Amino acid sequence: MKLTSKELRNKWIKFFKDRGHTPISSASLIPENDPTVLFTTAGMHPLVPYLLGQPHPGGKRLCDTQKCVRTGDIDEVGDASHCTFFEMLGNWSLGDYFKDEMVPWSYEFLTEELKLDPERLAVTVFEGDKDCPRDEHTAELWEKCGIKKENIFYLGKKHNWWGPAGQTGPCGSDTEMFYDTGKPKCCETCSPACDCGKYVEIWNDVFMQFNKNADGSFSPLAQKNVDTGMGLERALMNVQGLKSVYDTDVFVPIVKKIEQLSGASVTDENAVKAIRVVADHIRTSTFIIGDERGVTPSNVDQGYILRRLLRRAIRFGSSIGLKTGDYAQISDVVVEIYADAYPELAASRDKIAHEINEEQARFERTLENGMKEFEKLCKFLQTDVIPGKSAFRLYDTYGFPLEMTVELAKEKGFKVDIDGFNARFEEHRNLSHAGAEQRFKGGLADTGELTARLHTATHLMHQALKQVLDDPTVNQRGSNITPERLRFDFSFGRAMTPEEVKAVEDRVNDAIKADVEIVCEEMTVEDAKAQGAVGLFTSKYGEKVKVYTMGKYSKEICGGPHASRTGELGHFKIVKEQSSSAGVRRIKAVLE
Ligand code: SER
DSSP states (O other): OOOOHHHHHHHHHHHHHTTTOEEOOOOOSSOSSOTTOSSOOSTTGGGHHHHTTOOOTTOSEEEEEEEEEOOTTGGGBTBSSOOSEEEEEEEEEESSOOHHHHHHHHHHIIIIISOOOGGGEEEEEEOOOSSSOOOHHHHHHHHHHTOOGGGEEEEOHHHHEEOOSSSSEEEEEEEEEEEEOOOOOSSTTOOTTOOSSSEEEEEEEEEEEEEEOTTSOEEEEEEEEEEEEEEHHHHHHHHTTOSSGGGSTTTHHHHHHHHHHHOOOTTSTTTHHHHHHHHHHHHHHHHHHTSTTOOOOOSSHHHHHHHHHHHHHHHHHHHTTOOTTHHHHHHHHHHHHTTTTOHHHHHTHHHHHHHHHHHHHHHHHHHHHHHHHHHHHHHTOSSSEEOHHHHHHHHHHHOOOHHHHHHHHHHTTOEEOHHHHHHHHHHHHHHHOHHHHGGGTTTOOOHHHHHHHHHHHHHHHHHHHHHHHTOTTOOEEEEEEOSSOEEEEEEOSSOOOHHHHHHHHHHHHHHHHHTOBEEEEEEEHHHHHHTTOBOSSGGGOOSEEEEEEETTTEEEEOOOOOOSBGGGGOOEEEEEEEEEETTEEEEEEEEO
16 A cells, blocks of 8 residues: 555544544644653653653543664664664553454554554563563453464563653553564464564554553552554555655655765665665754754763764765765755644755764764774784773774774674773763763753663673573673663573573562672782682783672673762663674663
């Protein structure tokens, strides 16, 4: 079916308006009331006070299209469906209707409005646990609508539980809708839980009945809510039967402009990733700068994410021949595409172009010298690990975001000592940003605090993995932390079972619940070893090292920084366990 992004937005709003919903406009991308996250990541996020019971001026039924940014999967941008910016179509019941209305409406919208083939729809429902019972009622509702029994899958918390958006707040079990791409099953047990690409998620209905507290416990909400979200780009891709989100009308003009400016083509398999990365990152940057509470590139918080996106776009762009000034022209195309739906972009058109050009100029001034420095560094490196202090010099003197150094290093078969980088980073911040730090007093979290908590979680998880897998070969092979998630590579020869994943999560959450103090001591490497501390890169340690002890849960040689107590971490969740390379597994995990 031919359907444009504009038609889809209109269809969505009309469908819910006809069912008593009040359309509301998209909130800012920069959350106003939640200092624990940098960007609005879902449609429900700006609605948290109302989901908790405050009356909304629009009533009990709302619908909208919300601008969202999620950078947790930035490495995956370039494939068919991952984007760092997306639009979420959403509708809400604030203590009004519940499952009996929402499930049939979802089926109706998908099959009658979007004309998706009912035979190819698959849904997942919550299998139940100690917090919330098995959702047989929702499964029955789906069956009544016409979904075949074999296309209804029961899954656990990892897949069928949503929220909260920050570390605390409303959440609940959900039912997710997927479209079968027609690819063959990857294995006997292939289901929407697999990321083999057979099933693409299109919509998520959350039945929001709980509030998650700071200590990780759940208490019932005063009202039962419905919170649903459909990713506009993925929905368009499915409805139109396209191979990627970059083939939809919100991306085609951007891709064409990049092709025209660079001379590269998406049909060239060597260029397609770079074109998509530029398209995605410039689109996201345009929305961040052009937001009603827009920010400009900097070294902290949202400004730093923006800087990373722009510099990553420029690095990929230069590999396909994009030049000075091209990125601002690409952002202009983004503004055109969204001029109707998001008029704030058009109002900031000049500011967006100016900021992108400025950032490009700042980056280019140091890029060439930085690359020379990087090449020199690699030439004289004695091991395969780039020391933290060198990565920090590239960051501080040449403006290389850490993950850019990591990516460049990877291309040469090197790793980067990320803990060492973080230690330098923190030292530097303490020296030069003491004043700026003041504004984070009073419990607000900044990027540094978020990464410190994830760093603490990494230590707890490392120890938990060693215990649960009970295998002497389990050891850290790499670590990468962004404010949104931790990524941890470790040596182990096979996939973990769901039970093992759960056991690791439980151990980490037990350590968090115990709320033990995190103690840092300086001692010699020998003493640290004698005390049984885990040492990650033993060869590079000097005479004295710092050892971080977290009660009985972890003791590790490390440069820091860390949280002060494990109780600050919230709730720990593993979102992915996959192969990284031969004999190495990769885990992505978050604190909620
Ligand atoms: N909050 C849910 C999600 O982000 C549904 O809107 O998927």
